[in-house]
Amino acid sequence: MQTTLSERASHLPRAAEAESILRTCVHCGFCNATCPTYQLLGDELDGPRGRIYLIKQVLEGNDVTQKTQQHLDRCLSCRNCETTCPSGVDYHNLLDIGRAVVDAAVPRPLGQRLLREGLRQTVPHPDLFKSLVNGGQVFRALLPGPLQSKLPRSVYPAKPRPMTHRERQVLMLEGCVQPGLSPNTNAAAARVLDRLGISVIATREAGCCGAVDYHLDAQAAGLDRARRNIDAWWPGIEKGTEAIVQTASGCGAFIKDYGHLLASDPAYADKAKKVSELARDLVEVLRDEPLEKLGIHASQRLAFHCPCTLQHGQKLGGAVEALLSELGFNLTPVPDGHLCCGSAGTYSLTQPELSRQLRDNKLNALESGHPEVIVTANIGCQSHLDGAGRTPVRHWIELVEAALP
Known part of the structure; x- marks a missing residue:
């Protein structure tokens, strides 16, 4: 795609990267065929091709409007389009660049600002978040329906x-919301890894991966969290740790991007690259181990929801399904x-309305094979799907651990 950045845009820190990504796009539209929001709304500007064009207009100096912001906000950052794209367009990085420019130019309404700031002040803080979840459980009956659905x-x-x-x-990585919403997930992972002769070293100083801030109009704060995590992990890396394991695929996808996002930081570029190289989703560790040592002979009927951050972000689609099948679980289509x-x-x-529509469609697909339990690999997906109050949803490692003899 022919692109000519405006004088102002050409001085952005990631201007060359944005221009390179834009020039990669051939505007074929294959991406729209697999875009969840385009399928729901049928609007060209609510698909990847349209959003790329909006970002191109912004970077070429055209007026930035609230409508532009709305169409970018509606993007899930699921990266399905990247899996589909025949030209290898690095869409999620272009979207991050475009959103930062648009958010700097278009003030959000007060309600949106308060919501986003409230999320940033609670979600990345595990102790505070866990206290809020526990308090919510106590007063659950008094809470409005939408808040009740967010509690496990x-x-x-x-x-x-x-x-x-x-x-x-x-x-x-212990994570920020997982200890409050699904406290047994990391413990189950540690117990399974121990059976395979691997000890898990929890690094309490490593907190939120930074994705929450980064995707809520606060990219600098998100990168600061990344730097703190790198500092927390570095002593263990120097001692020769094999990997930095994540049980939440959303965190894993973001940590694997540390090297790219901090490439221009002279103090952290090399360390960030090393951290990204060591980052492993739990399934990447387990699939290379002799699983027969676990002694599991399971037969439970499961449906696996593969998170976007696992299949599109980390390119690990099918990995968990293969592992669960090897252990004897019966996976439904x-x-x-x-x-x-x-x-x-x-x-x-x-974006609650769009989110609910997508959730209900996904649950209909997951339940079509009549599973006993739905399992997934990301706490956000787990909480969201389980909040519908239908088939129970858990992290897959908990069922593996429960099947240990």
Whole structure:
């Protein structure tokens, strides 16, 4: 796509990257065929091709409007279009660049600003978030329906973590919302890894991955969180840790981008690159291990929802399904498994109507094979899907751990 950046846009820190991405797009429109919001709304500007054109206009100096912001806001950042694109357009990075320019130019209404700032002040803080969840459970009956649906229907307490110290060690990101919404997930991962001779070293100083801030109009704050995590992990990296494991695929996708996002930071570029190289989704660690040592012979009927951040962001579609099948679980077919469930980080709160439509469509697909349980690999998807009050939704590693002899 022919592009001529405006004088102002040409001085942006990522101007050359934006221009390169825009020139990669051939405007074929294949991306619209797999875009969840385009399928729902049927508006060219609510598909990747239209959004790319909007960003092109903005960077070429055209007026930025609230309508432009709205169409960019409606994007889930699911990256389905990247999987579909025959030209390899790096859409999510272009979207981040475009959103930053638009958000700097168009003030949001007060209600939106308060919502976004409120999310930034609560979600990335695990202790505060967990206290709010616990308080919400106590007063659940008094809360309005939309807030009730954000609370877990069942909280499975964390089982004790192994106290053994194996020769093989990995670091683990504890996360910000997962300890409050699904406290047993990381404990289950640690117990399974221990059976395979791998110790998990929890690094308490490593907090939110930074994605929440980064995608809520605060990219600088998100990158600061990335730097703090790198500092927290670096001593373990110097001691030779095998990997930095994430059980939430959304966090994993963002951490694997640290190297790219901090490439121009002379103090952190090399360290960020190393962290991204060591970042592993849990399934990447387990699939290379002798799983027969676990002694699992499961037969439970499951439907697996593959999060967008796992299949499109990390290109690991099919990996969890293969592992669960190897362990004996009976996986039901899921039509249109490439489509987003509508969680998309904080999207279910900032775009609730679209998010609910996508969730209900996804649940209809997941339940079509009549599973006993739906499993997934990202806490956002897990909470969002379970909030509908239909088939129970859990993290897949919890069912693996529960099947250990």
